Amino acid sequence: MNAPNIQFADLTRLVLPESIVLVGASEKPGSIGQRTLENLTVHSGWQGRLALVNPARQTIAGRACVPSVADLDYAPDVAILAVRADLVVDTLRLCGERGIRYAIVFSSGFGETGEAGRALEVRMREVVAETGLRIYGPNSPGLTNVNGRLGMSFSPAFKTDQRPGPIGVASQGGGLGRSFIQAMDRGVGTGLWFSGGNEVDLEVSDYIHYMADAPDIEVIVSVLEGVRDGPRFMAAALHAARRGKPVVALKVGKSDYGIKATQSHTAAISGSAEINSAVFKEVGVIEVDDVDQLIDTASMLARGKPTGRERIAVYCFSGGTAALASDQIGLGGLVMSEFAPQTRHALSQLLPDYAAIDNPVDVTAEVLVDPSLTYTALKTTAEDPNTDIVMVPIPVEYGQTTTLLGESMVRVQRDVKTPIVPIWMSDRTGEGHRHMIEGGLMPMRSVRNAVRAMRRYIEYGRWKAQRDPDWAPLGRNRQPASTATLSEVDAKFLLQRAGVAVPASRMAATPEDAARAFRELGGEAVAMKVVSATITHKSDVGGVQLGIRSAEQARAAHAQICEQVGRACGPGQVEGVLVEAMLTGPFVEVVVGIHRDPVFGHVCMFGLGGVSIELFKDVSRRLLPLTPQSARAMIAETRCSELLGGYRGRPACDVDALVDTLVKLSDFVVEHAHRIEELEINPLAVRPQGQGVMALDAVLSFQTTEKSTW
C-alpha cells in the first residue's frame, strides 16, 4: 500500500553485519576509538570479520591496522566512523567508492552546531546519492544489537545492556533512547536500539520499517523530536501494522517551550502537536507522554496480543490498595471482570471468611504466608474465564510475604496464559521484586501508570480490530505556497457538483432580480450576500442581510448592500448579490474543515459549530481519504455526537447523510489534492433524520500555481 515512490532499504546487514571496519580505531584509554573497539571485541559476542583503520598505527590491541579504507582488500558491510568531523565527508566518500553499504557516524559537529555543520550534511547526502552508501548518524552513540550481542557503540554503558528481548527502539537523540534501554533493570528485554542522531540519510522511519520485518522484534518503540517525512513515517507505521507489530512513540515538541527547545537541540521541525497526535492515532502509533509510559506500554504489548475487549481482575493483599486499583480502573474507563461462578466458588473454598473473593480479590496479608495457597488462589483468579488481565498491585515490600508473592506469580505465569501484571508501588524493593523481574514479569511502578499502559494496550487492540487494511493515507504534503480563495458562489457550485447539498439560490444583478429571486425561491425567508472575489469578510462591509421575508424587503436589501459595500470598498467590487433560501426547521450546526498539513498532507477536522469548537476544542481529525467508517468514527469521537443523536428530546439528526457528505467532501478534495489547500464548511447544517445536511457557507483556498481547471 506504500505510495510507489516510498522505498525502504533492507538494513539486515547494518544490524548484524558479517564484516565491519572501524575507522579511527585507537588504544588510547577512554577515547571513542578505544571504547568502540572494546565494545566490538570484548563486550560483544560477535564472530564477524573486523578491520581497523588508523593512519598512524600498524597494529592496535594486537590487531592489524591499515592506513585507509582504500587499503582494504574487500568491502565490509559496515564502516564505523570514529573520526573528527572535518574528516567525515572524505572518509564516507572513500567508503562509498570502496563499495561499503552502510556507515555509522559517531562524530558530532554537524547540523546541531549551525550553518557550517549543515553544509557538511549536504555534502554527506551527496555521497549517498553518488555512491549508494547509506549513512546512519552523524552525532549518534551507535547501534546496539542486544539480541545479536553486538555493540557498534562507543558507550561505556553497552556492557551492562544485557537483557535481550522482543522490543526494538528507534530514537533520534541518545539520552531518551538509553533511558528506555535501562528499563532492562526492571525486566524489560530490549533487543535492538537504533539511535540515529542527525539523520542525514537513514531515519526513524527506516528503522521502524526494518523492525516490522525483523523476526526477533515484536514491539517497536520510537522517541522522536520531529517527523521529517510524513508519508514515509506513515508508510513505515502501516507496514508495522500489517506485520502485527505495535509502534509506541514518544514525540517531544507539543508545547511552545518544547518546540523551542527541540529546535535549538536538533533543528527538527516539530509540526502541529494536534495533527501529529491525530495522525499517530490513525496509523496505529500509540502515543505516550514520557519515558516511563513508553516503557510500561511497550512492556504490556510485549506480553500479549490485545483484542480491545480485555477485562481486568485485581488481586491484592491490601484492601485499600485493591480499592485504589479498582478506582483507577474505573476512572481510566477500563472494565473489571465479573468472575464466573466456579471462580468464586473455588476462591471461597481457598480463602478465609474475611478475605474478599469477588473482584477485586483481597486475599489479606495473612494468606500470603502459605506457598501453596498463594499459588492456587492467584492461579484460580488468572484462570477465570471472564478475566483477560490480572493486575497485582503490591503497596509495600513486606519481607517473606512479598517474596512468596513474587515467586508464586512467576510460577502461575508459567502455567497460565492470561498476563499477570504486577505493580510494585513501593520505593523499597526486595526479593519479591527481584523474583518478578527475573521471571519476566516487568513490574509497573504505580497503579495509574499500569492503568494507563493497559488502556493503551486495549485501545491498540481495538484499533487493530477495526482497522481497514486497504486504507492508505493520501499523503500529498507540501510546504505552503501562494494561494487564493474562491468566492462563496463558486465554492458552493463546486460542492454541489461534488454531491453536497447547498441552499437554493439566485444571483441578482439588480433590486428587481432580487425580488424575483425571492419569489422563485418559494417565498419564505432568504439570506442575501454580496458576491465578490476580493471581499472576504462580507458582514463587516454591510454585505450580508438575513431573514428577508418579502419581495419588497429583498428589493430594498439589494440596493442597501450595493450601496454599503460600494461605500466601504470602492466601486467595481460587487459582482452581484446572492439571494439564498434560508433553512427552516430544526438543525444542528457542525463545522467541517479540510486543510493540507505540510508534513502529513490533507487532514479533515470535524466539530460542533458555534462557541463550542473554540471554547471547548471539541474536535476530531482524520487523514484523507475518509471512508464511511472513519467519517462515522470521527463524528462519534466528539461530544457533538450526543447532540446529533437527539439530545434531551430534540429530534435525532441525519447522521447517515452527514457521513455521506464527509466522504463526498473527502473525495472532492482527493480529486483536486494537487491544488486544494483548505476547504471549510462552517456551518454545515445537519437536519432531522431523512432530511439530509446542507452546507450553509463554504470557503475554499487553492494553490494558484496549479493552472488546470476544476
Next chain:
Amino acid sequence: MNAPNIQFADLTRLVLPESIVLVGASEKPGSIGQRTLENLTVHSGWQGRLALVNPARQTIAGRACVPSVADLDYAPDVAILAVRADLVVDTLRLCGERGIRYAIVFSSGFGETGEAGRALEVRMREVVAETGLRIYGPNSPGLTNVNGRLGMSFSPAFKTDQRPGPIGVASQGGGLGRSFIQAMDRGVGTGLWFSGGNEVDLEVSDYIHYMADAPDIEVIVSVLEGVRDGPRFMAAALHAARRGKPVVALKVGKSDYGIKATQSHTAAISGSAEINSAVFKEVGVIEVDDVDQLIDTASMLARGKPTGRERIAVYCFSGGTAALASDQIGLGGLVMSEFAPQTRHALSQLLPDYAAIDNPVDVTAEVLVDPSLTYTALKTTAEDPNTDIVMVPIPVEYGQTTTLLGESMVRVQRDVKTPIVPIWMSDRTGEGHRHMIEGGLMPMRSVRNAVRAMRRYIEYGRWKAQRDPDWAPLGRNRQPASTATLSEVDAKFLLQRAGVAVPASRMAATPEDAARAFRELGGEAVAMKVVSATITHKSDVGGVQLGIRSAEQARAAHAQICEQVGRACGPGQVEGVLVEAMLTGPFVEVVVGIHRDPVFGHVCMFGLGGVSIELFKDVSRRLLPLTPQSARAMIAETRCSELLGGYRGRPACDVDALVDTLVKLSDFVVEHAHRIEELEINPLAVRPQGQGVMALDAVLSFQTTEKSTW
C-alpha cells in the same frame, strides 16, 4: 474559626507517651504480642515506662507481667491492645475505668466483617462516652513515631522505617500508608504515621489537627476512603492552613468500581467525588490520584514554601531530555525562567560552545567529567535571580558522570536556597542516585511526575496567597429528609426580597387579567406559565407559552394553558397563570445551583447554560458562604468566563452584577440554611455591562420538617 461544637483532643501523650501498657504481650515468635514487644523494646529508642499484661504469665522476655489492666498501680498514658476481638470491649472498659487516656487497638474482626462487628464498635463508642478513654483503631497496624523513635506497632517492617523527617501521615487503611512510608528509601523523611483503621473514635481529622500543631511536622499527608464528618475535616484542614502546613490527600472512591470496593473494604461512604475534590481545593487540601503523586508532592512541599509565582530552570546533560522537560513544563502550564544577563554571561564563560546556555541548560555529557565545572555551572543556574526551582532530569545511569552530578547537586544545594529537584528517570540506579537520596534531594521518578508535583506545589502557594483567613465554611451538613418545592412565583418572590432581580410579572386569574397584565408589563413580549405547587414540569403539560406579543394573544394563551393543564393534571391544580416580561437584548445564560451536600453542607455550582453544562461538564463549585472574591474566582474557572468577557465582538457582560448576585444568593441560603436543601437558577441571564443580571427561572427545595416562616 472552628464552629463552637468542633473539638479536637490533644494527642501529644498518644504520640509520645511517658508510659505504655501492652495488653496481650507475648513471647511466642511471630505473634502480634511478641512482635509489638520487640518493636517497643528492641527497635524503638523509647525510654518510658512499659507495663505488660498477660493473664497466663508472670514474666515475659524477662519483664514483669500482670494478669489484667486492673492490676496496674498507675494509669499509663497509652494501652496497646493485642488481644482477640471478643476481649477488646471489656479490656477497653477496664482501661477507661483505670484512667488510661488512649488505647491503640490492633485487633481486627469489627466493622469490616459485618453486623456483629459493627455492634462491637457501638459498644466501643459507649466506653469512650462513659469513661473518656480515646480509641485509636481497631483493625490498625499501630502508630509509628519515627521522629520519636517509637513503634507502637506489630509490623515486622517497623525496624526498617528509619528516616525521620518533616512529613506526617494520617491514613485509614494500612497498606497505602506503609507504601508512603517506604518512600524513605527514596529519601522522603517521614516522622510520624497514624494508621487509624476502622476509626471508631479518633479519626483522620484528629490526626491532621494534631500534626498542624506538632513542632516536628511540616507537611501533612492523608490517605482516606471516606470523610466521615465533613465539618470536622474542614476544620482540621483550615487549622493546618493557619499553621502554615500543607495537607496532601489521596482520596479513594471516585469511580463506581472504586466506590464499590471501598464500601466492601471499610464500609466508608465515599461521598460525591466532585464535591470532595471541590471542598479539598477550597480548604487548601492538595488532592492527588496515586501514592507516587502523594510522595512527590509531599517531598516538594517539604523542601520549600511556595509563593505561587515559581519559575523553573531546567539543567540537563542530554538535549532530548532537556526538550522533553521543557515540553512537559509547557504542557503543565508552568513557567520557565528567563535567565538574567549575568547568568547567561557566567554560563557562556563556563561551558563549551556546543552547550546550550539558555534555559533549558544542556551542559552536554562531556562537561560532566570536571568536578569543579559541574559544581559551578549548576550553582550559577541555581543562583539565577529569576529562577525559583531548578529541575535536573537525568535520563540514564551513566557511571562516573552521574555520580559526579549527584555529588555536585548535593554540594550546590547546601550552598544555595533555590530547591534543586532531580528526576532519576532510569530504572538503573547507581552511585549518583544514592548520593542524591543521602543528600536529602529525593529524586522524582519521571518528568511528568515532577511537573505535576511542581504544579501542585505552585498551586498551593497561590491558594495560600489568596486565601481569606476569616472565611470558614458554613458546614450545615445533614442527611436528606422529607423535602418540598416552592412554586416558581414564591421562589422568585424570595429571591427578589434577597436582592436578586427577577422579571416583572403579574398573576392572572382570568384571561382578562392576562391581557391587562400584558399591557401593564410594557406591551413587549411576555412569557406565560401555569402556577401550581404540584406541577414540576410545566412545559410537559402545556403549561408554558413564550413570546406572546399582544394582549389578544395573552388572553388566548391563558385560556389554553388552563385548558391543557386541566386536561393533563385534573381539576383544581391551577393556582393561576404567571405573566412575565421577557428579557430583550443580548445576554448570556448561566446556571447557578446551591445544594446541601450530606457530608460537607451547602455547595454552590456555577456554569454556562444550555448544552455546555451537560455536554462539557464545564462547572465550578464553592462551599457556602461565597465571598465576592470566591464568587469571582468560580466564574473565572469556567470557560464561560470567556463568553462573559465579550467573546468575538459580543458585548462584555455585567460580571460585577453576577458576582454580587452570587453572593446575595449565598447570603440568602446561609440565612435559611436550616431549611434550604436546594436552590437552582436556570437560567440566570447576564446582561451587558451596567445592565445587571436577572433570574429567569428558579426552583427552591426545602426541608418540610422546618416549620419556621421564610
